[in-house]
Amino acid sequence: MPSPPGGFEVPLWRSLAVFRLASLAYVCALAVRDADRYAHPYAVAVLILVMIAWTALTAVGYARPAWRRWPLLLADLGVALAVVLATPWVVGRSALAAGVPTMGVAWMAGPVLAWAVAHGRRGGTVAALLVAGADLATRERISQSSFTGVILMLLAGVVVGHVARLAATAEERLQRAVQLEAATRERERLARGIHDSVLQVLALVQRRGADLPGEAGELARLAGEQEAALRALIAGADPPPGGPPDDAGAAAVDLRDLLGRYASAAVALSAPATPVPLPRRVAGEVAAATGAALDNVGRHAGGRAWVLIEDEGTTVTVSIRDEGPGIPAGRLAEAAAQGRLGVAQSIRGRVADVGGTVRIVSAPETGTEVELTVPRSAR
Template sequence: MGLQAPLWRAVTVFRVAALVYATVLMLTGFRDFTRPWLGWAVLAAMIAWTAVTGVHYHDPAGRNRSWLAADLAFTLACLLASMLVVPAAKLSSGGATLPMAWVAGAVLVWALRGGRRAGGIAALIVGAADLFLRGEITSATVNGTVLLLLAGGVMGYVSRLTDDAETRLQRAVELEAATRERERLARGMHDSVLQVLALVQRRGTELGGEAAELGRLAGEQEAVLRSLVGVHVTAAVAGTADLRLLLGRYGSPLVTVATPATPVLLPAAVAAELAAAAGSALDNVATHCGSSARAWVLVEQEPDAVTVSIRDDGPGIAPGRLAEAATSGRLGVAQSIQGRVRDLGGTVAITSGPGQGTEVELRVPLPR
């Protein structure tokens, strides 16, 4: 039922307690009323409405705008009915209305459903009705409106906190379930396919010749399968993705991927674009540095940004070569790497020199 369910039950309990207070006031003061029978009728309607809303608000589907509007309208009707029951002189001097504190129930449900702003609006509407009822600004109207505003503000704030807590709890549960499933698949893969591929790689290297080539291919497939074990059940949570898993599939005997031990969660679209930019950089290594060039991918997570560095041991980039490539229409670096990261609000730094290899640093700020 969610973390907000206790708050809705608390509002119902508050309304019941406020009804008890209104009943006590009715019993001690109904002899002074101009129409006591109408006062008892209003109290009976308040009791019935409290029971109806208590049952209706128990179901999250019943907490819609139509019911909240009806709740506020009924509360205002009970409050304004005091004009026909309580003597005008008593109201103008700050005397009790028929519903008294019961009117705060509508303000609380508005704040619980719509936040602090909705609670404040409901409090001002009830305060305006109370002012109209009494005919002048008194300490009773001012104090009552201020208390309603405070109650609406506090309930709206607590409602937002419970929403955030529920979202985080759901993400934690999904992450734990995905982690367990990934570990289960990893154990199964390790006990069967991965062990066979590792054996083929080791025996092929020992035998040499064509068997060595077969062993190398087996080693590459082992690395790919290990990354797929993680990608198959990504620890993605409500639109997020673990960058480590997306980059892990680029790992191979020639590409070493180093990531933090904990998940690097980013919005799914951001993680996909950042991983694609890193993949383009690795494609450039394979294309321009030769089939035997090695590359290293390093992921660093900072409090406000994520940095992915791709370094290779190739011949490096001659000065002015990137600008010349962009001028001649070859936009691999300009679009596939720099363009992607720029669209994410990040930066790309390329450090290279003849005979020194190349390092491409992709830095993307974390969303607030």
């Protein structure tokens, strides 16, 4: 996978460019020294010009993250193999047998290192084996020194590939840490705003209505519960007893028990005769989304609703249907644009967080059906 712009792998690509320039200079120095021993000196000069041009092209190409892909990598390896395979003809087998170095020498390790930086240990190993195989194929007599060069090239591909993967992993961890810090700061900012507004209002409602009889007292009690839950949420603590199930436990719970608390004279609940087990977090989010949907029914559709739980094996579906006036076309998008995110966050957001989907079917004067489908296990 190519490294992102400004990543930890950038110094590796720059080092590779320096290595290729240095190895090219070494090849040129050897060519000057052994010019009178080559079988075709002019062909050697042409080959060196090709190596110079290709070194410049790869230096520019690998400097651009968008170019560090298979086309350039394969072309780079192909040029190196062509240079190595052309050695017996341009240098001459008699000169090679007399100890004259091949044309590639250290320069042919450039593609190996490029593959290692781009694709880790595996990429470096594959490229090293291909280049080493081509180098050995050009030799009439394979000695211990020939194998030493192969081993060194293979080790270089493995080690550089390992370092490149470590750099990519370190960069990913750094990005996650930066994202977490940004999320924490945003949470603290929101917490300050909520504390100065919503929590103060809820606390005031609880204090003034605690001693009132009837529905006023019940509203005050609910305001107190929501204040405690909201304080726990912005503080990062577990919700108080009686709140939604926490995320810590992975044990399965029966969804029928969680949704049973919504059953009443106005809300009919239909569920399988056998338990409907779901992970605690999944079940909690489904129950909260169902509660949000029923709250909308109470406010907009007269409060009469039917809830159906369907256990479909790998998934569980909860349907909430009412006989209200329905939702006009475009109303949900309009509400979201106005900052009223009950459906977008309390229903769609909760279900999406556990890998589920929400389907809303509604038309004027025909009621609304909200269908929540979640996988058996949390994402």
